[in-house]
Amino acid sequence: xxxxxxxxxxxxxxxxxxxxxxxxxxxxxxxxxxxxxxxxxxxxxxxxxxxxxxxxxxxxxxxxxxxxxxxxxxxxxxxxxxxxxxxxxxxxxxxxxxxxxxxxxxxxxxxxxxxxxxxxxxxxxxxxxxxxxxxxxxxxxxxxxxxxxxxxxxxxxxxxxxxxxxxxxxxxxxxxxxxxxxxxxxxxxxxxxxxxxxxxxxxxxxxxxxxxxxxxxxxxxxxxxxxxxxxxxxxxxxxxxxxxxxxxxxxxxxxxxxxxxxxxxxxxxxxxxxxxxxxxxxxxxxxxxxxxxxxxxxxxxxxxxxxxxxxxxxxxxxxxxxxxxxxxxxxxxxxxxxxxxxxxxxxxxxxxxxxxxxxxxxxxxxxxxxxxxxxxxx
Numbered sequence: 001x002x003x004x005x006x007x008x009x010x011x012x013x014x015x016x017x018x019x020x021x022x023x024x025x026x027x028x029x030x031x032x033x034x035x036x037x038x039x040x041x042x043x044x045x046x047x048x049x050x051x052x053x054x055x056x057x058x059x060x061x062x063x064x065x066x067x068x069x070x071x072x073x074x075x076x077x078x079x080x081x082x083x084x085x086x087x088x089x090x091x092x093x094x095x096x097x098x099x100x101x102x103x104x105x106x107x108x109x110x111x112x113x114x115x116x117x118x119x120x121x122x123x124x125x126x127x128x129x130x131x132x133x134x135x136x137x138x139x140x141x142x143x144x145x146x147x148x149x150x151x152x153x154x155x156x157x158x159x160x161x162x163x164x165x166x167x168x169x170x171x172x173x174x175x176x177x178x179x180x181x182x183x184x185x186x187x188x189x190x191x192x193x194x195x196x197x198x199x200x201x202x203x204x205x206x207x208x209x210x211x212x213x214x215x216x217x218x219x220x221x222x223x224x225x226x227x228x229x230x231x232x233x234x235x236x237x238x239x240x241x242x243x244x245x246x247x248x249x250x251x252x253x254x255x256x257x258x259x260x261x262x263x264x265x266x267x268x269x270x271x272x273x274x275x276x277x278x279x280x281x282x283x284x285x286x287x288x289x290x291x292x293x294x295x296x297x298x299x300x301x302x303x304x305x306x307x308x309x310x311x312x313x314x315x316x317x318x319x320x321x322x323x324x325x326x327x328x329x330x331x332x333x334x335x336x337x338x339x340x341x342x343x344x345x346x347x348x349x350x351x352x353x354x355x356x357x358x359x360x361x362x363x364x365x366x367x368x369x370x371x372x373x374x375x376x377x378x
Contacts, residue, residue, distance in 0.1 A: 031081035032070040040260040046290035083260040097150040106342035108266035110311035114258035117296020121240035121254035124159040128211025135163030144181035144193035158232035197243025206244040273313025304328040309335035
């Protein structure tokens with residue numbers, strides 16, 4: 001990240017002045033995004049407008065309500081890209097949760113860019129009437145657990161781990177959905193729940209009778225951060241400026257992760273990815289400010305050593321721009337090796353056809369990661 005930022009500063013923004021004739025994209029592009037009205041969808045529409053205005057490219061944005069519905073068209077080749085989240089990128093790569101079903105498995109996902117805006121955090125908020133100051137203080141408290149939403153629960157578990165806790169240290173209160181969990185916090189049925197800091201429900205909680213507090217993440221707490229990232233390695237320490245109880249303050253020191261993440265499959269044509277990456281970078285001034293949180297797509301916000309590998313076409317563009325390092329390449333190669341080890345384990349298990357697929361895959365997956373010397377997550 002430091003090398004990248006330094007290189008970007010040396011080149012200067014003027015080097016990225018958009019020239020539409022240099023961007024070679026088909027007249028019609030399609031990608032999936034979060035549902036209509038979401039930040040991911042709104043940003044995609046704004047990017048599409050810039051593509052149309054600058055290069056005559058029509059971007060068709062297909063909304064998907066969950067990770068599977070966003071990833072299935074990408075896997076089938078019905079769309080070229082997906083503006084997704086950690087579910088459709090990292091968890092798809094890992095073959096876990098919904099992607100651990102027999103008809104899925106680990107996917108060869110590749111990244112072009114990601115929105116690392118930093119304006120918001122994704123965090124566990126607690127009721128303001130409890131006197132809680134740290135995540136360790138959640139011991140014995142009631143914490144929301146969303147049935148059928150493993151990605152949300154992993155995020156909560158990561159914050160508990162930062163505080164030295166597990167689900168066994170708290171009272172797990174189950175809810176049927178995200179909104180219900182925050183209604184439960186407001187109405188006194190639960191004490192803590194996970195959300196983005198700018199969620200409408202978080203603002204409701206702030207204005208409610210119990211109030212709202214976001215316990216901070218200390219950047220100097222290396223042990224706590226390591227515990228957090230051992231559960232959810234996609235988290236990055238971040239100081240938010242936007243959100244309930246945060247607006248108008250100096251910010252909230254917590255954590256967040258990339259959203260949306262622009263992805264392709266590994267076999268997507270290299271030239272297409274190269275030009276899509278080029279368009280995202282060089283047309284940024286045209287779509288910046290056109291949707292809430294869209295500034296995080298800025299090239300100087302990119303993390304070239306994240307948890308999902310970059311596509312060869314994107315690497316080609318970043319290399320030409322002087323924004324790719326030997327360290328980033330080594331990291332990328334290791335991530336691709338991780339994906340290949342998971343795919344090999346999946347295919348070997350398919351040949352065995354075990355009766356209890358979920359249990360067998362969990363064991364085979366962890367063994368493959370251990371044997372390859374990769375970090376075991378999930």
